[in-house]
Amino acid sequence: MEAQKERSMILQKEMVSGLFNELGRAKETGRKVCYTFVPGNLSELIRTFDLLPVYPEINALQSAMRKKSAGYIKEAEKNAHSEDVCTYVKCDVGMMMKGNFGPTGEKIPEPDILLLSYTGCFTFLKWFETLKRLYPNAEVIMIHTPYQEAGKMTPEMTQYMVRQFREEVIPKMEKVTGIKYDEEKLKYHLNLAKEAQDWIAKIFETTKHKPSPIDAYFAGVYYIGPINIGFRGTPEAVEYYKALYEEIMERVRLGLGPITPEGEMKEEKYRLVVEGPPNWTSFREFWKLFYDMGAVIVASSYTKVGGVYDLGWRHDSTRPLESLSEYCMNCYTNLNIPQRIDLLSKCITEYSADGYVTNSIKSCNSFSAGQLGMMREIEDRLEIPVGFIESDLVDPRYFSYSNIKNRLESFFQMLEQRKKIVKTETV
Amino acid sequence: MNKYYLGIDLGSTTSKAVIIDENDQIIGRGITNTRANYKVAADIAREEAIYDARFTLLSNIIKTDMEAKPEFKKYMEDIRTVFQYQQFKRRMEILEEKLVKTSEAFPYPNKNEIIDRLKSILNVIRPQIRHEFVHGGLGSKNQFFRDIVSERYNLEVAKAGKEFYEPLMLAFDKSITPVENEMVQYNFKELILESMKVLEEKYKGLADEQEDGSKEDWYYAELNAVRNNYKNVELSLREHFELVAEQEIHIANMVGTGYGRALLPFPEECIKSEILCHAFGAHAVFPNTRTVLDIGGQDTKAIQVDSHGLVTSFHMNDRCAAGCGRYLGYIADEFGISLNELGPEAMSATKETTICSTCTVFAGAEVKELIHNGEERPNILAGLHKAIVQRAMSLIARSGGVKNEFTFTGGVARNQAVLKYVKQMVTESYGEVTMNIHTDSIFMGALGGAMFARRNVTAALPA
Numbered sequence: 040m041e042a043q044k045e046r047s048m049i050l051q052k053e054m055v056s057g058l059f060n061e062l063g064r065a066k067e068t069g070r071k072v073c074y075t076f077v078p079g080n081l082s083e084l085i086r087t088f089d090l091l092p093v094y095p096e097i098n099a100l101q102s103a104m105r106k107k108s109a110g111y112i113k114e115a116e117k118n119a120h121s122e123d124v125c126t127y128v129k130c131d132v133g134m135m136m137k138g139n140f141g142p143t144g145e146k147i148p149e150p151d152i153l154l155l156s157y158t159g160c161f162t163f164l165k166w167f168e169t170l171k172r173l174y175p176n177a178e179v180i181m182i183h184t185p186y187q188e189a190g191k192m193t194p195e196m197t198q199y200m201v202r203q204f205r206e207e208v209i210p211k212m213e214k215v216t217g218i219k220y221d222e223e224k225l226k227y228h229l230n231l232a233k234e235a236q237d238w239i240a241k242i243f244e245t246t247k248h249k250p251s252p253i254d255a256y257f258a259g260v261y262y263i264g265p266i267n268i269g270f271r272g273t274p275e276a277v278e279y280y281k282a283l284y285e286e287i288m289e290r291v292r293l294g295l296g297p298i299t300p301e302g303e304m305k306e307e308k309y310r311l312v313v314e315g316p317p318n319w320t321s322f323r324e325f326w327k328l329f330y331d332m333g334a335v336i337v338a339s340s341y342t343k344v345g346g347v348y349d350l351g352w353r354h355d356s357t358r359p360l361e362s363l364s365e366y367c368m369n370c371y372t373n374l375n376i377p378q379r380i381d382l383l384s385k386c387i388t389e390y391s392a393d394g395y396v397t398n399s400i401k402s403c404n405s406f407s408a409g410q411l412g413m414m415r416e417i418e419d420r421l422e423i424p425v426g427f428i429e430s431d432l433v434d435p436r437y438f439s440y441s442n443i444k445n446r447l448e449s450f451f452q453m454l455e456q457r458k459k460i461v462k463t464e465t466v
Numbered sequence: 467m468n469k470y471y472l473g474i475d476l477g478s479t480t481s482k483a484v485i486i487d488e489n490d491q492i493i494g495r496g497i498t499n500t501r502a503n504y505k506v507a508a509d510i511a512r513e514e515a516i517y518d519a520r521f522t523l524l525s526n527i528i529k530t531d532m533e534a535k536p537e538f539k540k541y542m543e544d545i546r547t548v549f550q551y552q553q554f555k556r557r558m559e560i561l562e563e564k565l566v567k568t569s570e571a572f573p574y575p576n577k578n579e580i581i582d583r584l585k586s587i588l589n590v591i592r593p594q595i596r597h598e599f600v601h602g603g604l605g606s607k608n609q610f611f612r613d614i615v616s617e618r619y620n621l622e623v624a625k626a627g628k629e630f631y632e633p634l635m636l637a638f639d640k641s642i643t644p645v646e647n648e649m650v651q652y653n654f655k656e657l658i659l660e661s662m663k664v665l666e667e668k669y670k671g672l673a674d675e676q677e678d679g680s681k682e683d684w685y686y687a688e689l690n691a692v693r694n695n696y697k698n699v700e701l702s703l704r705e706h707f708e709l710v711a712e713q714e715i716h717i718a719n720m721v722g723t724g725y726g727r728a729l730l731p732f733p734e735e736c737i738k739s740e741i742l743c744h745a746f747g748a749h750a751v752f753p754n755t756r757t758v759l760d761i762g763g764q765d766t767k768a769i770q771v772d773s774h775g776l777v778t779s780f781h782m783n784d785r786c787a788a789g790c791g792r793y794l795g796y797i798a799d800e801f802g803i804s805l806n807e808l809g810p811e812a813m814s815a816t817k818e819t820t821i822c823s824t825c826t827v828f829a830g831a832e833v834k835e836l837i838h839n840g841e842e843r844p845n846i847l848a849g850l851h852k853a854i855v856q857r858a859m860s861l862i863a864r865s866g867g868v869k870n871e872f873t874f875t876g877g878v879a880r881n882q883a884v885l886k887y888v889k890q891m892v893t894e895s896y897g898e899v900t901m902n903i904h905t906d907s908i909f910m911g912a913l914g915g916a917m918f919a920r921r922n923v924t925a926a927l928p929a
Contacts, residue, residue, distance in 0.1 A: 415866055418779060425779045427864075446782065449739035453777045456742065460774050 047283035054265055054275055056143065062091055063145040071216050074150040074170065074177075077345050078405075079157030079184055079367035083228035083272040083354065084208070088216045092269035093147055095166070099130035101142030103319035103433035111137065112434055125162045125402045126434040128169070135173060150177040151215050154208075158184045159373045160405040180211050184367045187375050192368050200364030226356040228272030233353045235271055238280035239263070240348040245287050246337040246390050250307035252290035254297040256336035257326040260317060267345035272354075299330040308333030309454050312387050314340045314413065315398035315406050320435035328444055332451045338386035340379065340406075343371040349382065372405040379409075380416050387421055394454050396426040396447075401437050424457060426450035469718040472515070473747075473915025474508050475740065476500065476726035479763030479791055480877055483511035484912035485519045485715065486920060490750060494519030494715075495909055499610040503647040504729045508722070510649070511912075516715050520654060521546055524710045528702060537692040541665070541699040544692075547605030548661040548668075551596065556650055557611055558595070562588050564641040572633060580633045583626055587634070591618040600668055609806075612642055617804070655711040662700060669696045719922060721915035725764045738918050740911050741767055741780050747914030748873040749775030752902040756870035759858055759888070760910070761878035763791035766858050768865035781865040788826045789857025791878045796826050797850050800833055801843065808847060812883035815848030822853075829853070848883065855887035859895065868896040874903045875910035 065072055073090040075081065077097065085092050102108045111133025112126060118136065120129050134140070141147040153167045153174075164181070171179055182203050185196045209220045242262060246255050253259070262283060270276040290296075296304040300323055311329075313336050318325050329336065343349070352369050355362045367373070374382065387395060395417055397410050411427075418425045428446050431437030468487065475482040477500060485494035496514025500507045525532060525542055532538040565588070569581045595614060598604040604614070616638065623634045669692060692699070722730035723743040730737065744760045749771050758769040766789050769780040783789050798805045819841055821832055829850065836846050862868060872892055878884050889901060906913070 411864060414779075418866070422778075424777070427779070427781060442782075445739070446780075449741040449777070449780065452739045452742050456776050460776060 045283075045286050047279055047286055048261075050275070050279045050282060051261070051264055054270055054279065055268070058091070058269065059141060059143045059145050062093065062141070062147055065091055065148040071151040072148045073152040073154050074167075075154040076157060076160075076163055077267045078159065078370040078372060080267065080269075080271075080345065081154065081156050081208075081363055081367070082269050083225055083232055084212070084363060085154075085269065086228050086272055087221060087225045088212045088218050090152065090212070090216065091148075093150065094268055095131040095170075096127045097268055098134060098141055098147070099127040099433050100319045102130055102134060103435075104322055105142055106320070106435075107134075107142070108320060108433040109435050123402065125166075125404075126432050126437075128162060128166050130433045131166070132169060132173075135170075149174050152212065153177050153179045155179075155181040156184065156367050157370060157373065158182070159186055159370075162404065178211055178215050180208055182208060182367065184373060187368060187373055187378060190375050190378050192365055196368060197361050197364045200367065201360045204360045204363060222359055225359050229354045229356040229359055229362060231274060231277055232272040233355070235266055235276045235280050236346070236348045236353050238277065238284050239266055242280065242284050242287060243338065243342065243349070245284075245291060246310075246335075248291050249310075249391070250294070250296040250304075251310065251335045251337050251390075252287050252295060252297060254299070254304075254326075254330075254336050255342060256313045256317065256339035257299075257322075257329070258297060259336070259339055259342040263342050263345055271345075297330075297335055300326065301330070304330050304333070304335065306333050307335050309394060309451065310335055310337045310390065310392045311394050311396055312336070312338045312383060312390070312392045313396045313398060314383060314410060316341045316344075316400055316403065316432060317398065318430040318438050319433050320431075321438045321440065324440060325430070325438075325443070328447050332447070334451065337390035337392055338383075340371055340383060343382075345370065347371055347374070347382065349385070376409045376413060380413050380420075383413070384417060384421060387417070387423060392423070393458070394424045394426060394450065395421075396428065396450065399427065399429045401429065401431045402434070403432060424450070424453045426453075467714070467716055470519070470715055471916045471919040472512060472717045472720035473743065473912040473917070473919060474511060474720065474722045474724075474730065475743065475909075475911035475915060476504055476508055476722065476724040476730060477740075477762050477764065477877070477911070478725045479795070480908065481507040481511040481724070481726075482909050482912040483508070483515035484909050484916045485515045485717070486913070486916040488920065490917055490920065492906070492909075492913060492916075493522040495906070495912075497608065497908065499612060499646075500726065501646050502643065504726045505731060506647050506649050507726075508730055513652070517549070517654060519715050520710045520713070521549075523713065524703070524706060527706050527710070531699075531702065535691070535695070537695040538699055538702075540692040541696060541703075543603075543606075544665055544668070545658070545661050545703075547599055547603050548664050549657055550605030551599035551664070552657040552660050553650075553652055554595070554599065554611060554614070556652065557645065558592070558615070560648065560650065561615065561641060561645045562592075564645050565637050568637045568640045569633070572637075574633055576629065580630060580637075583630050584634060584637065587619065587622040587626065590622055591615070594618055600664060612646055613804070616642070655708065658707050658711065662703070665696065666700070669693050719919040721919040721922070723911050723915045725762075735922070736919070738915060741769055741782075742777055743911045743914030743918065744875050745769045745771045745777045745780075745914065746775045746917055747910035747912070748875050748902075750913065750917055751904055751906070751910070752871055752873050754871040754900070755873040755902065757862065757865075757868045757872045759862060759872070759874050760876040761790055761854070761858060761874075761884065762876045762911075763795070766790045766861055768858070768861040770866050770869065779865055781861045783857065783861060786825055788829060789854050789861075791876070793826050793829070793850075793854055794878065794881070796830065797833070797847070800830050801847075809851070809881035809883040811844050812847035812851045813844075813886065815844040816842070817845050817848070818852050819845045819849035821846075821849040851881070851883040852887050854878075855884060855891055858888070859891050862892075863895075868892055868899055871900040871902060872896075873910075874901065875907045877908045879903055879907035 071090050073085050074093045108130045112129045114133035114136050115129035139147045153170055155163055155167050243255055245252050265276045265279050296307050311334055347369055397414050399407050399410055414425050428443050470485050473484045481498050481500045483496040484492055487493050494515040495518050496511040498507055498510040569584055721736050721738050722732045723738050723740045727737050745758050748758045749755050760767045766783045767780055770778045772778050798808055874888055
């Protein structure tokens with residue numbers, strides 16, 4: 040069945056292709072290019088300096104969805120990147136080695152700035168060190184983001200980061216772009232960012248409805264696209280999320296379930312919360328394993344990698360640099376393990392989930408560390424059935440369809456059996 | 467009419483079938499080796515379970531006699547193994563025909579000599595096997611057709627001289643698979659009657675031997691009793707077995723599980739995950755079980771269950787066969803010994819050699835190195851067994867550890883050395899916990915399947 044095209048989808052497509060067009064023309068237009076990562080991304084600051092963002096991990100996942108990642112990974116491995124290295128890195132490095140043509144086929148310009156604003160993932164550091172060797176002319180800006188070890192952001196942590204913004208980030212950006220830092224402009228973007236965040240928080244709350252009108256993981260990864268790839272803080276993003284929210288509320292009004300690649304999901308049998316990124320190389324197959332069983336994901340940690348908005352945190356234009364600092368510290372993988380457990384437990388409870396699934400990624404330390412312990416704790420705390428599967432981000436060699444299917448089948452049967460028992464007990 | 471429920475567990479190594487009654491009691495078990503044709507494997511296991519069920523029904527009818535009179539008990543034991551022999555014999559006849567046919571098609575110039583040699587080998591092993599069934603209780607040893615024949619055949623081929631070795635082995639390899647994948651129809655009543663005849667000969671023979679003054683160790687109470695009284699037992703059985711043979715074992719519902727479940731010709735709602743089935747079966751037998759370890763051929767599973775026997779979480783090995791039954795099969799091949807010999811030999815070790823490899827194939831290289839260095843075979847085997855259990859322990863830890871009673875299921879639970887290390891390591895890691903290992907451990911998945919089959923039907927019936 041033909042996928043249903045909604046207005047929001049068209050808007051998103053326009054935004055993304057617009058960005059890649061601009062990137063393709065960057066040489067002519069003379070715009071400077073900033074490579075950066077999704078967690079803790081400083082979209083508003085990048086816009087303030089009129090930079091064009093490139094997200095290597097987004098390129099990697101896009102390459103995987105277009106079945107190009109295997110070749111890129113091979114290329115990186117040929118150049119001595121070990122089998123155990125994060126496959127986003129290898130895919131990205133391989134893509135660059137093969138001429139740096141992005142997922143849409145347009146050449147991606149070289150970076151003028153390599154901006155690292157999240158240090159919770161050690162691989163990110165190494166990644167940009169590698170890119171620095173490939174692009175020696177690029178300015179490297181690395182901000183140290185303190186981990187929320189004690190389960191909170193303290194004023195000292197924020198000050199520590201603000202100082203880095205003042206002393207390192209802003210001067211270097213001014214130097215590369217030749218544009219003077221304009222705080223009013225930053226505030227403008229921050230206000231728009233807040234607005235987009237309000238909408239996205241509302242969107243992910245619609246899964247409280249039964250049936251859930253959206254899948255907060257498989258469709259969720261599309262929804263977080265604009266907010267994560269540089270459009271947060273723009274009027275386009277606000278318009279997109281508003282349109283999306285309206286479409287979703289229309290589904291709620293009509294009592295409709297989520298849209299899948301094969302059309303509307305007819306019966307919602309299981310509501311799940313998923314921890315961990317999806318597999319990108321077999322994304323459709325992976326999704327199908329869920330929707331074929333009538334399983335809808337009502338919340339996922341992955342859609343919070345670019346920011347956790349569930350607990351009320353928003354960008355605040357009255358404290359611009361403090362706000363940027365907090366944003367960096369507040370991305371999902373920068374929360375400590377108990378915070379993540381609390382957050383996921385809240386999702387499970389508030390969105391009435393029947394089960395909890397972990398997709399453990401072979402080569403992702405940021406997500407994998409602590410996953411098993413989190414699962415145990417959630418299982419014990421909420422007495423909810425849990426499932427554990429393993430795959431990889433963008434290396435197709437690590438997606439074993441039959442193994443995942445076998446585990447998921449067992450997991451769904453667990454849920455089914457439990458429902459039967461609970462039913463007989465309450466009768 | 468009584469209703470029965472069937473569970474079939476189509477594993478990678480063995481296929482199991484269990485039939486239960488409406489009280490979840492096992493009345494029939496069947497097991498065979500899994501082969502290329504899954505349907506045949508499942509059918510054979512099911513047929514065996516149905517025969518077994520008939521024997522159970524028969525035993526129930528003559529229960530009082532069996533409890534009071536040793537000759538009844540002994541006779542029933544004997545007739546079961548002879549009954550197995552009768553089935554074996556039918557299939558053996560087909561195999562013999564196939565072997566001759568295969569050899570006849572050979573291009574070897576000494577073809578006729580090969581065929582003569584083949585026939586003489588068959589003439590040696592045929593009575594050998596019969597004797598082992600009738601007098602040695604081979605039928606109760608859970609050996610499969612292929613294993614029984616190949617063990618004896620290979621032994622004879624080895625004696626036959628170099629020029630015959632290759633063609634004779636080739637003939638066997640080419641013949642055994644099609645014969646194994648063929649469904650043979652048996653008639654319960656006929657087989658019983660034939661078995662009775664064989665037993666009559668056996669018991670008569672026993673009497674003669676005693677008169678000869680031979681000092682066989684059959685001279686104990688049961689056998690003595692049956693020797694003198696088998697006619698009575700026969701008479702009593704003749705009265706009942708026809709009824710049992712004719713009785714319809716009405717399978718009201720069935721559930722298929724195991725690695726090959728998707729290939730079973732069952733409707734979708736009758737296919738269940740082996741994880742759920744193993745847990746449900748283990749929990750039914752040991753209701754306080756909270757952690758189940760199942761080591762099967764293809765995979766190892768650590769499962770946590772709740773008080774209903776429902777799975778709350780599980781962990782399975784992934785990407786490597788090290789740590790499951792296949793690993794043992796591979797090791798047995800490396801050493802050129804049978805799977806059944808592994809455990810006992812490992813138990814005779816004086817120490818455990820450290821095997822650090824987590825990969826089946828690499829373990830082979832390690833083993834070769836150890837042999838080269840003069841390490842004793844039992845010690846290497848002990849190390850390998852320990853390595854498997856270490857892998858299983860890691861899965862148990864990942865699944866949440868041992869919470870309460872621990873039950874060990876799956877085919878590998880029959881291996882004494884694995885059992886020893888499981889007991890040792892579970893105690894080391896989790897202290898003194900109740901550990902359950904059942905003689906039927908290999909049937910737990912099929913039992914769970916049968917129990918699900920019974921429940922699903924009940925659920926669908928109007929109250």
